[in-house]
Amino acid sequence: MDQISISHVSKIYHTGDVETLALDDISFSIKKGEFVAIMGPSGSGKSTLMHILGALDNPTSGTYILDGQDVSKLSKDQLAEIRNKKIGFVFQAFNLLPRTTAIKNVALPMTYAGIHKDERMKKAEELLKEVGLGDRINHTSSQLSGGQMQRVAIARALSMNPAIILADEPTGNISTVQAEEIMRIFQDLQKQGHTIVLITHEPSIAVFSQRTIHIKDGKIDKEIKNGKGSHQ
Secondary structure, three states: OEEEEEEEEEEEEEEOOEEEEEEEEEEEEEEOOOEEEEEOOOOOOHHHHHHHHOOOOOOOEEEEEEOOEEHHHOOHHHHHHHHHHHEEEEEOOOOOOOOOEHHHHHHHHHHHOOOOHHHHHHHHHHHHHHOOOOOOOOOEHHHOOHHHHHHHHHHHHOOOOOOEEEEEOOOOOOOHHHHHHHHHHHHHHHHOOOEEEEEEOOHHHHOOOOEEEEEEOOEEEEEEEOOOOOOO
């Protein structure tokens, strides 16, 4: 079953009298539980596409169907609800609170959702153990390596048990060895039933996915099957 369906999506940005076509009539679908990489060089449109997939922005034209719901027609409040309930975000820059412990960083989305403190701290600890940081729960971000910070960010993305994890260049700020460890975590999460959408410009990272959608100049250039990730 298709969880995500992008149909004839275009995005135009206006700066004064200048029009920039960031996405040009893109169509593709992603099945529930699939691991897909979206790859392209800087300026290809992949970041714009990530914003649309993450319900952070609406397309200029075309439709985005998520779990049978037309996201492209929703209000800002409805988009916010989808982001909170269905999508977990992992960013290149980690976006952690610097002087806050790992466990409190992970618990933060649950705080906003009104979950009781005991419950959210227990869940945050479980998630940190799941990503291999059970012995680092009380370390602040400044006491962690880049790879460890990205593990905290992944645990935080999982805190509301989202169906979809949207990872934007998640290995951009960490070493090659740490990057492979992070990609194996994503593979494990896919095996647990999460849908993973990975934005990257690195072929060595894209191969961990089941298939790669290549974007060039705002259009889909080609799609490549990766055989469920050649590193499994």
